[in-house]
Amino acid sequence: MQKILKNRIITSVCALFMLICCAVLFAACGGPTTIYQADFSKADNNDFNAFDGSAVTVDTTNKTATITASAKDRGANTYFGNAETKNTEVDFSKAVVSVKVNIDSKTMTEGQGFIWSVATNQKLAEGADEYAQANETMIYFLNTADGIKVAHSDLGSNAETIFAATSQSEAKVIEDGWYEIKYTYRVAEDDVVKVDISVVNEDGEAVYEKKDAAAVKPNQISDSFTVDELAGLRYGWFCYMSVDTLEVSSLSVVQ
Secondary structure (H helix, E strand, O other): OHHHHHHHHHHHHHHHHHHHHHHHHHHHOOOOOEEEEOOOOOOOOOOOEOOOOOEEEEEOOOOEEEEEOOOOOOOOEEOOOOOOOOOEOOOOOOOEEEEEEEEOOOOOOOOOEEEEEEEEEEEOOOOOOOEEEEEEEEEEEEEEOOEEEEEEEOOOOOHHHHHHHHOOOOOEEEOOEEEEEEEEEEEOHHHEEEEEEEEEOOOOOEEEEEEEEEEOOOOOOOOOOEHHHEEEEEEEEEEEEOOOEEEEEEEEEEO
């Protein structure tokens, strides 16, 4: 009996050792690194910024945040934990920005919706810690007569653009439930940074995908930015919300 128990202990220790070795090896070989993770475990420990009178309520049990829209139809934003510099450095060849949203037709009635946007930064001067917005990539959700639709566009962030974006033929109808919105950045030809968008349901299925949703471009300077000229991520923002409230969770930046 003692011999059997001893063998079981040895087996368990060996298994644990192998698990630790695999984890270390995976990290050493360039496994994913979490650059930022929103913390909704404490009511006063999240960095969503209430914008134009919007509000953020944290459910510490479920680790979710409920955003209440402002009178100007603006939601909350985050600088990914860097509100002072407003810049989060990432490797654009493998960066992924992800947030989960709860699509609920009971709280998002017909004609209501929201826009999620992620912006990048350019550096104003070589070596200076000053940044300006380089570009903004948006995805639109709207409850329509045909159901709740999702689509990408670069039309802007207001009532007219959300209707125009979800009227496109490529817009997809989705059911109620939790969805992960993923922005996957990559480096294309000539070092131009591009972003692919996917919306993934709770079963891990992509219900909407848009490859080359945007090439990372400046607002005024030239046609495109190269990797070296981009400073990093600026913000994630629910920049338009005609829906009264929106429940979110698991906001992260991984590379």
